Amino acid sequence: MAHALTWLDVFTARPLTGNGLAVVHDADGVSDEAMLGFARETRLSETTFVQTASEPGADYRNRIWMTTRELDFAGHPSLGTAVAVARARGLREASLVQQTRAGLQPIDVEVGDGATARASMLQEPAAFGDEVDPARALGPLGLEADDAHPELPPQVVSTGIAHLMVPVRRAAALDRVAPDLGALRDLLSAIGCTCAYVVLAEPERETARARSFFVDLAAVAEDPATGSAAGPLMAYLHARGGARRLTIEQGVELGRPSRLACEAGDRVRVAGDVVVLFAGTLTL
Secondary structure, eight states: OEEEEEEEEESOSSTTSSEEEEEEOSOTTOOHHHHHHHHHHHTSSOEEEEEOOOSTTOSEEEEEEOSSSEESOOSHHHHHHHHHHHHHTTOSEEEEEEEETTEEEEEEEEEOSSSEEEEEEEOOOOEEEEEOOHHHHHGGGTOOGGGBOSSOOOEEEESSSEEEEEEBSOHHHHHHOOOOHHHHHHHHHHHTOSOEEEEEEEGGGTEEEEEEEEEETTEEEEESOOHHHHHHHHHHHHHHHOOOEEEEEEOGGGTOOEEEEEEOSSSOEEEEEEEEEEEEEEEO
16 A cells, blocks of 8 residues: 655754654554564664644644564654644644644644754653663763763653663763663663663753764664653753753764754753655555
């Protein structure tokens, strides 16, 4: 069966940077097996499938797949999918509500004249999990306990999906990250997190630099832009120091620079630019 396909880069206005996303439209009849298979075919961190909403108040259902499993929620797949849906429906401005396994998330979209759009999303209310001993958090990332930020301990935080916030004290530590596959898998599995978000935060300047690591099949993968971790970071810094806004730079080390804009509130808002690379047809 033929399905419209949109391929985008998210958290950037420049093609071939940011975080890539493939969106498969009209996917009601696509099996879970085919979704996982195509997600592996793309080799992207996530691939999404747009289905008819089953919850009142939702405009569409967003099925989000890594190459290993389906996710309850994710950031750049939410923004990118909303842009793809708005363009497919011929909308220049839209306030859409997506349905994910984490709940319903409102997303505002502004589609420009060309390939670039802007999207912002209210993530789920923040949930704060356990703090993690610095040595336990940093060791699997190839860092020492001394690299930990002296006032910001590692902690599990979720605004839809749980990630481990790992603040470091110096830029040099961020540059030295060298994850160990087995140790990182064991850590993330034990604390119920999808990724370790290593962060050099300067909340007084409303800026941060981040790197995100997760286990993808038989290797550690680095994500160039992680919206579902940016929200928890904003909530974390707001809870600990009252930070209200944050611009996060990510993906520089991968040659895919990304910029994520965050704002604190009852529900954290995460925003960014989105650019369409191409649209085509997929047969599944």
